[in-house]
Structure formats: structure tokens, C-alpha cells
Amino acid sequence: MATLTRRVAILVFISLASATIVIRPPAPDVNSCPGYKATYIEETSSGLTAELQLAGTACNIYGRDLATLKLQATYDSKSRIHVKITDTEEKRYQIPEEAFPRPHSEATGSAKSSDITFTYTTFPFGFTITRRSTGEKLFDTTGDTLVFESQYLRLKTSLPTDPNIYGLGEHTDSFRLPNVNHTRTLWSRDSYGIPQKSNLYGNHPIYLDHRESGTHGVLLLNSNGMDIKLKTVNGQSSLEYNVIGGILDLYFFAGPEPVAVAKQYAEVAGLPTMMPYWGLGFHQCRYGYRDWIDLAEVIANHSIAEIPLETMWTDIDYMYNRWVFTLDPERFPLDKVREIIDYLHEHGQHYIAMVDPAIAYQDYPTFNRGKQDGIFLKEADGSIHKGVVWPGVTAFPDWFHPNTSPFWVGEFVEFFSADAGVDIDGVWIDMNEPASFCNYPCNDPEADAIEQKMPPQRLPVRGPPRIIPGFPGTGKPTASVHSAERRVRKRQKGGSIDLISPLYAITNDAPLGLSDRTAHTDIVHYGGLSEYDTHNLYGAMMSYTTYEAMLARRPGLRPLIITRSTFAGAGKRVGKWLGDNMSQWDQYRWSISGMLGFASIYQMPMVGSDVCGFGGNTTETLCARWASLGAFNPFFRNHNGDTSIPQEFYRWPLVASSARKSIDIRYRLLDYIYTAMYHQSIDGTPLLNPLFFKYPKDTNTYSIDAQFIYGNALLVSPVIKENSTSVEVYLPKDTLYDFHTGKKIKGGGMNMTLTNIPFDEIPLHIIGGNILPFRSSSAYTTTELRTRPFTIVIALDECGEASGSLYIDDGVSIQQEAVIDVMMEYKSGKLSIKGKFGFKGEKDGVSVKIEAVKVLGKKRKDGRSGGEEEEEVFEKKVDVELVGNVEIKV
Ligand SMILES: *[C@@H]1O[C@H](CO)[C@@H](O)[C@H](O)[C@H]1NC(C)=O
Ligand SMILES: *[C@@H]1O[C@H](CO)[C@@H](O)[C@H](O)[C@H]1NC(C)=O
Ligand SMILES: *[C@@H]1O[C@H](CO)[C@@H](O)[C@H](O)[C@H]1NC(C)=O
Ligand SMILES: *[C@@H]1O[C@H](CO)[C@@H](O)[C@H](O)[C@H]1NC(C)=O
Ligand SMILES: *[C@@H]1O[C@H](CO)[C@@H](O)[C@H](O)[C@H]1NC(C)=O
Ligand SMILES: CC(=O)N[C@H]1CO[C@H](CO)[C@@H](O)[C@@H]1O
Numbered sequence: 001m002a003t004l005t006r007r008v009a010i011l012v013f014i015s016l017a018s019a020t021i022v023i024r025p026p027a028p029d030v031n032s033c034p035g036y037k038a039t040y041i042e043e044t045s046s047g048l049t050a051e052l053q054l055a056g057t058a059c060n061i062y063g064r065d066l067a068t069l070k071l072q073a074t075y076d077s078k079s080r081i082h083v084k085i086t087d088t089e090e091k092r093y094q095i096p097e098e099a100f101p102r103p104h105s106e107a108t109g110s111a112k113s114s115d116i117t118f119t120y121t122t123f124p125f126g127f128t129i130t131r132r133s134t135g136e137k138l139f140d141t142t143g144d145t146l147v148f149e150s151q152y153l154r155l156k157t158s159l160p161t162d163p164n165i166y167g168l169g170e171h172t173d174s175f176r177l178p179n180v181n182h183t184r185t186l187w188s189r190d191s192y193g194i195p196q197k198s199n200l201y202g203n204h205p206i207y208l209d210h211r212e213s214g215t216h217g218v219l220l221l222n223s224n225g226m227d228i229k230l231k232t233v234n235g236q237s238s239l240e241y242n243v244i245g246g247i248l249d250l251y252f253f254a255g256p257e258p259v260a261v262a263k264q265y266a267e268v269a270g271l272p273t274m275m276p277y278w279g280l281g282f283h284q285c286r287y288g289y290r291d292w293i294d295l296a297e298v299i300a301n302h303s304i305a306e307i308p309l310e311t312m313w314t315d316i317d318y319m320y321n322r323w324v325f326t327l328d329p330e331r332f333p334l335d336k337v338r339e340i341i342d343y344l345h346e347h348g349q350h351y352i353a354m355v356d357p358a359i360a361y362q363d364y365p366t367f368n369r370g371k372q373d374g375i376f377l378k379e380a381d382g383s384i385h386k387g388v389v390w391p392g393v394t395a396f397p398d399w400f401h402p403n404t405s406p407f408w409v410g411e412f413v414e415f416f417s418a419d420a421g422v423d424i425d426g427v428w429i430d431m432n433e434p435a436s437f438c439n440y441p442c443n444d445p446e447a448d449a450i451e452q453k454m455p456p457q458r459l460p461v462r463g464p465p466r467i468i469p470g471f472p473g474t475g476k477p478t479a480s481v482h483s484a485e486r487r488v489r490k491r492q493k494g495g496s497i498d499l500i501s502p503l504y505a506i507t508n509d510a511p512l513g514l515s516d517r518t519a520h521t522d523i524v525h526y527g528g529l530s531e532y533d534t535h536n537l538y539g540a541m542m543s544y545t546t547y548e549a550m551l552a553r554r555p556g557l558r559p560l561i562i563t564r565s566t567f568a569g570a571g572k573r574v575g576k577w578l579g580d581n582m583s584q585w586d587q588y589r590w591s592i593s594g595m596l597g598f599a600s601i602y603q604m605p606m607v608g609s610d611v612c613g614f615g616g617n618t619t620e621t622l623c624a625r626w627a628s629l630g631a632f633n634p635f636f637r638n639h640n641g642d643t644s645i646p647q648e649f650y651r652w653p654l655v656a657s658s659a660r661k662s663i664d665i666r667y668r669l670l671d672y673i674y675t676a677m678y679h680q681s682i683d684g685t686p687l688l689n690p691l692f693f694k695y696p697k698d699t700n701t702y703s704i705d706a707q708f709i710y711g712n713a714l715l716v717s718p719v720i721k722e723n724s725t726s727v728e729v730y731l732p733k734d735t736l737y738d739f740h741t742g743k744k745i746k747g748g749g750m751n752m753t754l755t756n757i758p759f760d761e762i763p764l765h766i767i768g769g770n771i772l773p774f775r776s777s778s779a780y781t782t783t784e785l786r787t788r789p790f791t792i793v794i795a796l797d798e799c800g801e802a803s804g805s806l807y808i809d810d811g812v813s814i815q816q817e818a819v820i821d822v823m824m825e826y827k828s829g830k831l832s833i834k835g836k837f838g839f840k841g842e843k844d845g846v847s848v849k850i851e852a853v854k855v856l857g858k859k860r861k862d863g864r865s866g867g868e869e870e871e872e873v874f875e876k877k878v879d880v881e882l883v884g885n886v887e888i889k890v
Helices: 002-019 258-269 292-305 334-346 365-373 404-415 445-451 531-553 585-601 620-630 653-668 670-683
Strands: 036-044 047-054 068-077 080-087 116-121 126-131 137-140 147-149 152-159 164-169 181-186 204-211 214-220 226-233 236-243 248-253 311-314 350-355 386-389 392-395 426-429 561-563 575-577 708-710 714-716 727-731 736-738 750-754 764-767 770-775 790-795 802-808 820-827 830-837 849-862 868-881 886-889
Touching: 047 116, 068 116, 080 116, 080 126, 080 258, 126 214, 137 214, 164 585, 204 258, 204 585, 214 258, 248 258, 258 585, 292 311, 292 334, 334 350, 365 392, 365 404, 386 445, 392 445, 404 531, 426 531, 531 561, 585 620, 585 708, 620 653, 653 670, 653 770, 670 770, 670 802, 764 770, 764 790, 770 820, 790 802, 868 886
Parallel strands: 137 152, 311 350, 350 426, 426 561, 561 575, 770 802, 790 849
Antiparallel strands: 036 047, 047 068, 068 080, 080 248, 116 126, 126 137, 147 152, 152 236, 164 204, 181 226, 204 214, 214 248, 226 236, 386 392, 708 714, 714 764, 727 750, 736 764, 770 790, 802 820, 820 830, 830 886, 849 868
């Protein structure tokens, strides 16, 4: 019954809302719109401005056509053009600077010298971006009219036939996007199961268009809901933006190599934040850890199974009734939680807990303070907007409100106090689309919460069933809800548009429209911003505010924050996990494509999937394979749902073995990937590479997304078929070495079937021409790992040369006093290491010593067969401290 009443209410609401705009013709065709004519064109050395006038009778299909527009095209630099089309007064919504700080436009480029050029036609107005060196049209809107209406923007570019387009995430589709009839919808959504062809948690309106002649990138800086349509009709391919608000704000990146595009995008979106070294360790989590006893058991059981556990996590289970900034006094009493965290810290391990944005609508300190500070999203009548999330009825913080940051910082500092609270090392932010379980219009959230059984029932309180190794004593739970009391601060106050059901309906996968299962789009945030316009920024804004809060707790130290919802540029503050996937083989396989999007295109390199799968039950073989693939995700965490079977790696011998072996490799290579992450954080060079980033001319690589390159030099080729022990892989035309044996692989430029791959191993190849710094042996924690000396592995190319780099710092500080930042080169039998040698390891027991050098593919004279050369793995023991430039003969 309740459902029925809700449905009726929606229908009435929608029809009322629609009636206020225009009467829609049966099959609106935006191609019949009049387009624009360019006038008052003013050219300057760094670009041009013009006025665009509607060139005929308004078509008013999805709103009102704007009569005049302003066009600005700017040669920002040699490799970047900025094209902005707005209303003449610039009154329309544009993404606020705080959500996406714009690059300083020094306009150093010019029409004469830029790598790409902007040209236009005056009537009908259209423009073209052309690569100067080849004369090729990269983006060309001249064939289709521009439509710019109050709630609808249409811009369409023609593309080469069967184009190689990547990006436009977040998605779980193939990395090279389908282009015949494919729609990418950008609208943040709690997307359990992360289905393909649907809008997921976050939004990155950037794409790479890769051609044999060069790669370029296009960013549409717009946070409104949109459908981006990739089509091929009669052999003609195109990309069409259909956006329900904001402006057309486009950045074009010239490339011409894929990596160059990644770096140029980073100049606009921002460079990714550097994570702490320990963040690259192995993380264990699950939803459904019943109590503190479970945590202690899991920590102890990893230790017994000798599976390195760097960080123990807790989902919302620790909270009292799922209220954020509280502890369940019986299942997670403060003294026990502190004891566990102390144990972890004493053993060089870490602890991370979850925080959701939705705050329980209950009489408790956090909610009361938020209400007092006026930080919650409000309805038009001033009442607090209610949703239904894990705690039941909730309120959502308005991240644009000036009081929200002090409020959030205050909650973090108090609740996560090192001295008296839950001393977390990092934080995990979830449900920040923002997700609500309430179906639109959510007229009775209280009833809905009861119907949906929120908060969920918990298992009864219990005592420890046994003495857990490392955790002596059982202790009685403390009684009161731990929630910090804090001083109450003063409260501050801060047309004809359909914010609920715009006429152009994007392909949102939530059934009841834009406002379904999230904050309602007609809500007005602080400063007059509507949820309609800023919905896609909610998770990113929460990320930025949480970064401030974490920094306030531990000033000067790099925050480790993992979020679910993101927007372009969020990587400058946070990392990302790929959301609530399923324990299925296809999800394991598509996790690679998801990871590549974030790491190599969206500039969010701290990324990884829920290893072994989140929803449903994993199997031994799937979990074993996923453990080894997960070891090559920058962010490596095992996590699953509360109704799934337990899947800690130690639960099956095969999985435990896979985890031990792959963590061993990951850890020995931790400084290698840390160095790659550092490079991405200073210039955007991706830490992970799809094959075509390295082999842009090799057309065989363009659609490969079940293999990838970890860092610059390690080709990872997981087995992807269920229960299979073989895999067909592509080996590029290059010098490759088997990771385990160091043997050179012949062939290249073709597929090869690798067979007999045990479930606890993953095929790895080192690409010749690279030098990789290995720690000589692995360890249980990353702190211990850093005490191990280095073995430098030199994988020679066909000329007998190789190069690489190594970056070492204290692992945690934002500002580093002294670092080791060196280039390594091997030529004519000599390894030379040059650069900065400031960091002195001994203070923290960090080894900066090289104890061995290995050369793969070294040729030597073979005495017996008279001058024949043969290849081998050559190892030399050395004793070199990294204190200054050095040359080693090998
Ligand atoms: C394109 O895809 C949509 C959604 O899957 C489908 O409804 C439509 O029929 C397809 N169009 C063509 C021409 O294949
Ligand atoms: C830990 O291992 C012990 C001994 O094998 C087992 O009884 C217990 O159920 C395990 N607990 C967890 C949470 O893994
Ligand atoms: C997972 O396994 C548990 C325990 O065997 C079972 O109760 C549950 O139904 C399974 N879930 C699914 C989705 O198969
Ligand atoms: C794969 O192996 C698992 C056991 O780990 C088994 O449950 C499953 O049925 C197997 N799948 C197939 C397709 O054989
Ligand atoms: C390699 O195999 C895949 C399928 O596994 C196929 O799609 C691809 O075309 C093959 N590439 C080459 C170069 O043969
Ligand atoms: C439950 C669910 O949504 N499962 C999806 C998991 O992802 C695969 C593709 O990776 C989809 O096909 C499933 O529908």
C-alpha cells in the first residue's frame, strides 16, 4: 500500500512540473533547431570572442532556447585550447571554484604556434579543433547545430569511423568504449553490483581519442546530469553531449602521445595527492564484523597465517545504530577499540574506519550540533531535508555551507581523537552520491525507514569465545554511547526551471528520476546552488572537506582517504575504491578496466576493486585469482558484504598461498610503485598504463583491457576465465622477460597462450629497457619492509641499455625535508645513479643501501663455442649506500 500511494504522488508531481514549460511535440528532433550565428567576432593573439545569436525561430524542445550566447576560445598554452560557450551575462550555473579550481590561464598559446588550432564557421555556427602537424580534424561540430536551451545543451562532434574513445567514467564497460550505440550517463548513483552500461558513483567527463596519428583529450567541465552518446550511423561515428544544465566549458588537450594527454589533463584537473607509503600495504575489511572480538580474531588470524596485514578496517558496524561519530557501546566499546588500535600501532599496523555523510536524524550531539550550525540541506520551507540511510531517517550536510567545514573538522578531531577517541590512520567515506534508500518522493521518511528496516538488526552481544593470540583479557564493555560532547557554536544564515523532472530525461538507472534514492534535486544549497546542478559534486566536496578534517587531526601528514563518489579532480585529495561489485568472474575481469580509467585517465591513481568481490559469495578459485590481481591494484583491499561468506585470505589454503606469493612480489616492488605514484603526483605521468599508452602505434593494443602495465615496466596478464589455468595474452613487440625466471621471451606483436598457471600465481613480464628497484626481501609490514636493502634489477633492451628511477622519502609527510630522487641508467656495462640524495634512512631505520644488482638479457662471450653470445641472468653483490652519485660496473 505504501508503495502505491507513493507512485500516485509522483505522477501528479511530474505532470504538474512539466506543464509549466512548453508543450512538447510528439517526437522532438533537436536537429531541427535553428542553431546560432557568430557575430561581433574579435580575434586576439591568444584566441577570440564572439557573440552567438539564435539563427531562427526558437525550437524550445527541452526548455527555452537562449537568444544570445557568448563564445570565448583561448589558446591557454601550446597544447591546450579552452572553448567556453555561456549565456552572455554568465548568470547560469558554472561549477564553483571550490569544487574545481580553474587553472590560471596565462594564455601563452597562440593561433600561430599552438599544436592544435581553433577554427569556426559563422553560420550555422560550428567549430573545429585541428591538429596542426597532420591537418586532421580532432573535434568538429560544424555538421550539427548547436542547441543551447535553459535545461538542455547539445553539442555533437563527428569522429573517425570506429574511433578509439576511452574515459567518460565512472563505468564498468570495456576500457575502449563501444561506439556503435552507446550512452554514457553521468549522474552519481548508489549502484550496487556496478552493472555495465549504467551511471555509477562518480563522474569524469574527460575522454581520450586515440589515433595512430596521435592522441588528444577533451574535457567538458560541467557537473550537470548528462548523456554522452557514442554512435556510428552509416559508417559515420560521432560523440554527442546532451546536458541538462550549466554551460559548455571545453578543454582540448593536444597530446600527441597518450601519456602527454594524461599530463595535460592533470594541469587542469589537478595533480593527484601523494599517499602515505603504508597506504600501499594490504588492507583487510568487511561489512559485518560483528564486534571488537571479530576484529581481534581477524588481526590474529592473518598473523598466524603469515599473510601481511597492514591495515585493519571497519565498516559501519562499529557505530551505535549506524549513527556517524558514535561507537556501539556493547559491540565496539571505546576501551576495546582503543586496545585494538594500540595493538595495531605497536605492531606497525594501521586502522581505518568508515564515515558516511548522512547524519542520523536523532537527538544526539553530532546531529544537534549540525542543526545548530545550520549545515544540513533544507527544504524550501526551511525544514531539514530528510532521507533514509543506514541509521534510518537522516540529514545531509551541505558541503557548500561555510559552517560545514568547521563542523566536520570538529567532529573528526573529537571523535577520532588520538588521546581519547578512535585513533584512525585513514578514513573511508561512503554513500556520498549522496545515497538514500528512500524512493522518490519520500513523503514519509519515518515510515520508509521502518518499512526498510533501517537501522538493520544486529546480532546479539557476546563474550569472547576463546583467548585470541595477542589480545589477552576480555574486559567488560563500557556502558555509554561514545560520542564527543562539544561546545555548541553560533548558527549563521546564509524561474521557470524544473529541477525535478527536466524535459530531457537522462538515462539514469534509478527508476524514479533524478531525485530518486538521493537528495532531492530541487534543494537549494548555501549560496543559492541547486542540488540539480551540484549533485555530481557531492562526493568530491565531501572528499575535500574530509581532507581538511584529517589534516586537522594530524597536521603535516598525508591523509589517506578512500571515497566512493568522485568528480573530475578529486584525485588531488582522495583515492577511490571501485564500489560494491559482486563476487563474479566478469566483475573481476572488468575491475581492470575500472582501475585503468581512474589511474591512467582521471588522475586518481590510488584505486582498486573489492578484492574477491563485495556482493554474493566468492569461491576459492575466484578469490585466489583476485588476490593476485589485487596485489597489482594500487589500492589493495579485500572487502565483502555482510550477507556473504567470510573471505579473508586465510580462509582457504589456495587463497592464502596466492595472497602470500603476490604480496611478497608487491612488497618487494613497493618502492618501485611508490616512485611511480610520486611521479604522477608531480607531473601526472600515470602509475598504471593500458598497453596502448606504451605502444601507441600498435593497433593490436587499443582494445586490450584484461592486461595492463603496473608502473612503467611490469606487464600484468591475469587469467580471466572462470577456473581456467590458461590465458591468451598479447605480447607486444618488445624485449620481455619472464618475471620469475628472468628468461627472455621471444616473439612479440602477437597473442600467445600461457598454460598451466597455478591458481596462486599471476603471469608477469618485465619490459626490457627498464630498471626496477626491488627491496631484497618482503616483510610483514611496510615499516619493516623499509629496513630491507635494495636489489636493482636491470632489464636490458635490444641495445643493451635500460633506465629507471627511485624516490624515497619519510613516507608520511606532505612537506619533505630531504628525499632521495634519482635517475638510474645502464649503458656500456655501467649502472649510474644520479640525482638528489638528501634522505638519510638511519633515523627511521630505513635502508637506502643497494646490496645486489641483477641484469637480465646480458650478453657475454661464450668461450667454448668461439665468440657466440648467450643471454643470462647475471647477479652481482655490491655494497652501495645511496648518499651520492655512483657508478657501478656490472
Ligand atoms: C541503441 O541502444 C538502445 C539502448 O540499449 C536501444 O534501445 C536502441 O534500440 C538501440 N538503437 C539501435 C539503432 O541499435
Ligand atoms: C580465527 O581462527 C580461529 C582458529 O582457526 C577460528 O576459530 C576463528 O573462527 C577465526 N576467526 C576469524 C574471524 O577469522
Ligand atoms: C552465500 O552463502 C551463504 C552460506 O552458505 C548462504 O546462506 C547465502 O545464501 C549465499 N549467498 C548467495 C548470494 O548465494
Ligand atoms: C569453479 O570452481 C569452484 C570451486 O572453487 C566451483 O564451485 C565452481 O563450480 C567452478 N566453476 C566451474 C564453471 O566449473
Ligand atoms: C588476441 O586475442 C584476442 C581474443 O582473446 C583477440 O580479440 C585479438 O584480436 C587477438 N590479437 C591478435 C593480435 O591476434
Ligand atoms: C547485481 C549486478 O548488478 N550485477 C552486475 C555485476 O556486473 C556485471 C558486469 O560486470 C553485470 O553484468 C551484472 O548485472
